[in-house]
Amino acid sequence: MKIFKKTGIILASAAIIGTVSSCKKLLVEEPRDQLYPNYFSTAGGIAAGVTGVYSDLRDYYQGDRADFWLGTDEAILGELGSGVGNNNQMVDWNGLTSSNGPGFGGLWSDINTLNGVLQYAEASTQLTAVQKAQYINQARFLRAFIYFRLVQQYGGKTATQPGGIPLHTTFITEATTADAPANAADIYNQIIKDLNDAITGLPAKVDASSPFSAAGVGKTGTVGVAKALLAKVYLTRGYLSEIAQPGDFQKAADLCADVITNKVTYGFDLWQDYADEHKVENDYGKENMFAVDYGLGGADAQYTAYNQGPSGGYGINLLYVIWRWNYIGSAGIDNVGGIDNIPQTVNTSKQPMVRDNYNGRPYARVAPNGPYIYRLWPAGQYPDSRFDATFQTFWICNKTLAAGTTSTGGSKGVLTKTSNFSETSYNIPVDGDTAILIAPGDVTMARRDAFKGLIIEPLQVNNIRWPTVKKFDDTRRIRLNDFSARPIILMRFSEVYLMQAEANYMAGNTAAAITALNVLRTRAAYRVPADGDRIPKSNFRVTSANMAAANAANALAMQLSATEIAQMGVAYSNTVGSPLNGMDIILDEYSKELFGDQRRWEDLSRTRQLVRRVKMYRPGSLAATNVKDDYMRRAIPQDLINAVLTGPKYPQNNGY
Template sequence: MKFLNKLIPSSRCLVLVTLLSTACNEILEENPYTTFTKDYFKTSGGFRSAVVTGYAGMRFNYGPIGALDLNVFGTDEWTNGDQAISSPLNVYNVSTSEGDLLTPWNNNFWHINTLNLIINLKPEELVDVREADRVVWVAEARYLRAQYYYLLVTQFGAVPLDLGSGELQFNDLPTSAFNRLPVDDLLVKNYQAMIDDLTFAVENLPAKRPERAFNLSKSAALHLLAKVYLYRGYSAASQSTDFQNAYNTAIQLINGKDTYGAALLENFADVFREGNDYNAEILYAVERLPKNNTANEMLDPSTDFANKANMTNNMFNSNYQGPIFVFDPSTTPPSTQAYIDGRPLEYGRPLRRFAPTQWLFETAFADKKNDSRFDNSFRMVWYARSVSATPPATYVDRLQVIGLNIGDTAFYLTKTDREADSLKALTGAQKKNYRVFGPSEFYTNANRTNLIYPSLTKFQSIQRANFQDASGRPLPVSRFAETYLLAAEAAMLLGQSGEAADLINVLKRRAAYRPGLTPEEVESRYAAIEVTADDIDIDFILDERTRELAGEHSRWPDLAARGKLLDRVPTRNPDAANIQPHHVLRPIPQSQLDRISDPDKAKYQNPVY
């Protein structure tokens, strides 16, 4: 694979990411090196730089448009907004030249190669590295290698462990080989390599992460290990003990939460509250810093949607600039004004790439009263705001023509058409000055020219230097609430549906909580959504994952790994009705196949593509 020899260049500059420590955070800063050798990595500075480069490389997988497309589109939860009509990954018209495929493919392998180098360095080869540091750094590197492989295997199936110098060995020479055969045997090795790496990480990482940094810890490793066991149990590489091991590993984290520094927050809204990014429910997140585009490796944050940009704050927003009102009917045509002036920081850029499906809104979140997670995940109300700190006088004056002021409700999305009809029917003093949209208006516009829909708020990012910028917030990868879901699913698969219900009800009880409710009111709402063993099956588990994890960049592999893409997607996402059996794996990119010296390239490709 010719793209794999990126670690030690002879003629071009390689950017490594080195670590600067501050009182509260570890800040990633780029430092260029023109040339270097393996000896550099035998030093404390070089070894640590390679580890932190592994951390920084995760930014390619969490936040940019390609990574989001691969994990969000083509699912039961999300379809395309009007800025991504007929996206190939959503309508399942995927070719081997699809650019989004290259986001993990072109980036993950060379990070794996770098990690292979330092993982395999023997203690006696190192110059000034303390043994205690080496063990922890290798544990971090092995977690990261497992995560990179997890991200590849869950999309493409089996992928090479041998990058040209042997399995899990560093390679610094160009190769035209593509060591993917036999595929079934390789998939077994892929999963075992991930499990071995994560087991080492569990044994050797610190018990807890720092309070103000997302250094890896045992909690993140236990969580991912439980998930990998579960995924292997569903795969062609399954072993009879996988579901039991998944359960045991998740329960170890749940029962040892105090030891590992993990906790469920009382209020679901606080999990994603900006400024509370380092809370104990987030086990691991890809680090970014507010208003620090340099540290976030964003050279042009207003135009770069790919590379390492965290675009989650912008991609799930509906067209809030679309609704307008008439402030002067005497002109021809009548003079109009948008309810929102520009793009206020709190609303993000209305890039309208991902829109929730009707199934997500109406079925998964059918009970929006007793379960607080919909209200704490989606925006349904927009207020009259301006992008300017001092709103233009013309905007203020035009609002007042229709009885609105800055800060008033500008438009409101109702949860039922009945509520929308009632509000629209009001007259006289009761008439609402704001615009009202009912659910039937979210989904009936076939041309998608004015899509107004509930907009995900989990990744809202106000702390940005410019209203066009990408987010500077850390992006969660693993969350303690999901650990409960993994344990519940494993319990169900082991025939312990009562145990599964108990684990899910921990999340249900939290979902019933809203600030201001009395204990009796919380208990009443919990009783309305509590589940029993009879409710538990794989589809219920997947529905509950939607309620808890909607938008958290894992839905496509979640469905694919469980063999549920073909069952659930066509009935819940009409735009994705073209899905075929071979779409449960992504195609190996054509650019990779073109580099293989073997003329029989088809045998390396996934079926049908």
């Protein structure tokens, strides 16, 4: 989304609400003059309110929040991730308290800002009816989006849950010391009302007339996005037995069908090639539905205040560095006896890589759970292109160094350095030897000794060495340590098919669920010759001559098998130790399609599968020992509990 005004940042951060993440600080602040109700009836106040909230979402989703992934089946803590924030507690579900959870961010201030717009914008005489409708419906959509984010994280009050978030729909101008959690049912009803109201007035798609885009470029709220979000709201409520309504899953399925059927009207579609979805030039293309924008170039000050400094800056996207392992200091080429053992032994006396622009800055905060991803993509499963499009599994030597030694002390030969090494340009290596290879299967010691660099087997993938998630790479970076200015995609069109499969499965329409999954399976089988530029030479690739035949054969092989169709017929269960059922296939497909997106904890929490899947796919870990149903809600932050000084003490969620 392209944001026109920077003034909204001040507005959103200064708005006072009694229950915010930094309550102690805000409770003693005085509201500024511009935050009084009459400000929200001015053209500048309305615009600043809505665009300021879009701007604030950059900080919340900027990519360094490991709570999106840690503690799930997908991810473990990376080598350099220890001690960063609360990652140690989240990865193992160990020692989580009200003081070390992910927190609210600035979302409560944003809700208050949106309440001001919704309460007073209609009285404005400075905007036309069309203009007012544009801002008001964006505010409705954003309020629903933020409340849904919060209720997914912290829940609401039920007969068995004392805690949850409060619900405020009016603008607060004076600080208060009293608050209480709202009923979960009321929160969901408000979200659903806001989205249904927004759907009646949002544009069908983003175009040049939108005040929230730059000449039609941007990914803000539209009818299609709001309907897809509403489908997820119904899906989520459908699993919550205390507040679920009859037909929630069917409503979700129907909304997904509407968005898919009317994809042209809404401006959405799938790319034929899965790899195209993750290319920089397609960031604002047809498959990306809703995004947090970061901006790049001369328009930064006007749009997003992107400011890249030596060690960070304001409005930057950190997502591409989080999943990047330390390929510089954690790899060597000298083989030693027993290197085939698990866990792997690596002699790092000769490191074959230095940091360059192409391979990127390694934060090494989060690593893929190796046994899980290699179960999703077992060795030899080449018909599915999504592994190659998602993960970087080889590194070309970019450093001059002496030859490595074999396991018996002989020479492995000198690695040839790539000729187009660059610190300032994203140059795909055009030559040079492979310095590091994560092989698709086991290799022999003879193969290791004949290879000049380092070979890592799937069973040797751990929190030190792992396939890097490359789909977030920013090819436009111009400095060695730059972060990214790419938008962070919060909703992709492929997710609508996944939600359609999930909703139909839960509604008992297994055939429709299978059909939706096979759409994505068919797309995942497609490859073009250019896709081979960024995968190992030994991996499957197509040529112009065999592409049509190979893609057709792969598409057939990718359809759900008879075994998988039978599993789709097994009824949903979230009981620990229960047999595989259809939800397992669907959650696996979420991983294969959307790995690394900021969503996995929410997917497992929504489907009530967190405990079962963590115990199933991280056996023997502290996480498997500690995880419990209570962790499908986050702890209410202590700042909120401490700030409620009047009336009953603010209650904590169960289990914390």
